[in-house]
Amino acid sequence: MKIAVLADTHLRVKMPQELLDVIKEADLAVHAGDFITSEAYESVKESAKRLVAVYGNSDDEDLKATLPESASFEAEGVRIGVIHKGRHGTDITNMRYLALEMGVSVLIYGHIHSPVIDQTDVLLLCPGSPIFPRMADPTMAMLEVRDGHVKVDIVKTSTGQMCRSIGYARSLEDKQ
Template sequence: MLLAVISDTHMPLGKRRLPVEHLVGADAILHAGDFSARSVLEELQTLGPPVHAVRGNVEDPWIHTHLPLQRTLEFAGVRIGMIHDAGPAAGRLARLRRRFRDEDAVIFGHSHIPLHETAEDGFQIFNPGSPTEKRRQPKFTMGYARVDDRTVTFELVELG
């Protein structure tokens, strides 16, 4: 199973566009918040794969009302938590492990800085960066999560 993972799209703004070519073939799209506008969620929903999302900190009122602050999804026996803001970098892995005790991994956003860390017990955290607002990062990024045989493997994807 292939999950496309994005966050921090902050659209519509300028010439930004979703990396549609990297999303349409996925089994699901996971968005870790900061759509900014409902229209971005609706555009993702037209692509075909189901969209699962949490709200970020710069959402329009509709997104803020209709999306949860955090959630947990299960794909082929793998439990993946989602939250937008995972807090300060110091102690993040342990803090998320305590917050998501029954999950195998957590996807988050907010910083626009790609990150993948694994705890000693196999618990993973993954931030896909941003496909539309790289800030000080060298590339626009997103990610894939591959779920197979009750395990999840994350891959960072650099975009143009």
């Protein structure tokens, strides 16, 4: 099963076509919050074969009334949880304990706009932001779940803005 994973898109309009095309190809789309508006949410929902989504701290009141704070589902024998941010932030220890509390072996989260893959007894995944990254390139993630095993790829997108800090650091490298 192929799962397209996004978070922190922060759009007031329809998602960029590049993202919608990836979502259409996936068996399932997961969005870990901060769509911002119902229009952005609806564009993902219409493109996805199936969508699991939660609200984020920046989502409008309509989305907060429509979407849950957290969700969990099963894919090919793997229990996966989704949340925007934990009760005490998004540090790895907090997210690991949250995954254990939720009874999931994979926890997808957002809020930090930078990709994270941390594998211990649970897999913690933040896909970054495909539109407004922080200290990272614009990214999303693709999960491949087969027979109880999970493979994760962080995928760079061309739709987002490059983080200014990354752009500056790269410009310094070019001068050497």
